[in-house]
Amino acid sequence: MLDKSAQYTNTDDEKLFSFIEKGDKGAFTQAYDRYHKLLYVLAYRYLMNADMAEDVVQHVFARLWEFRSELHVGISLKNYLFTMTKN
Template structure:
């Protein structure tokens, strides 16, 4: 019987490629703690750090047959974690940019020439979150965003006051911001 604890990383990788679950478990036990600490130090969020480590090991197992190491296993795992963290920051930066852009568009309450391009980008990004808004808030928000109606037009169409329309739009933005988790220091990882 093989004692996986005593095997080198290279031997473990060879067993892993053959689908050996015990070798995978040993790699996991050997590196999960260090990778979590590294991820947490960058993300400052326990759930995100857990998720990124879990996704890395899931990917390592599912793609074990295609695994090609050009460096030591530890170097490969750290680079993979770093890449995943960069992806998280990039995604959040994109979300932040689009939500700020949407806020400016709604605050101006006027047609913007790139509205259709903006709408398509925003739709893909936040459609799921919009679906979770209260029905009235969602209707007001979608009339503002999709139909490009002014607060006054929406108020007339829905028989609401302009103040109520504005309140619904602002509350929707507040909810979307909280759900999309805007960060204050998006480029932190790029400088470390």
């Protein structure tokens, strides 16, 4: 069976976010797969603690999903996630 997120592998961030806004779990999974490692590295650089960095990244993605219909990304999804991670 094909992974649901695989269909979004070549989808740009703008379209990916529009699918996430509509509650598409496959698109959300693709965003997670695409950016988890980068966000973790960013969080780790600030915190210098692996567990805390992982918690921050999980929190960022949880908030993205929880408030997906209320968020309006005027910048790229990547930049938005990076900003959420730094804050």
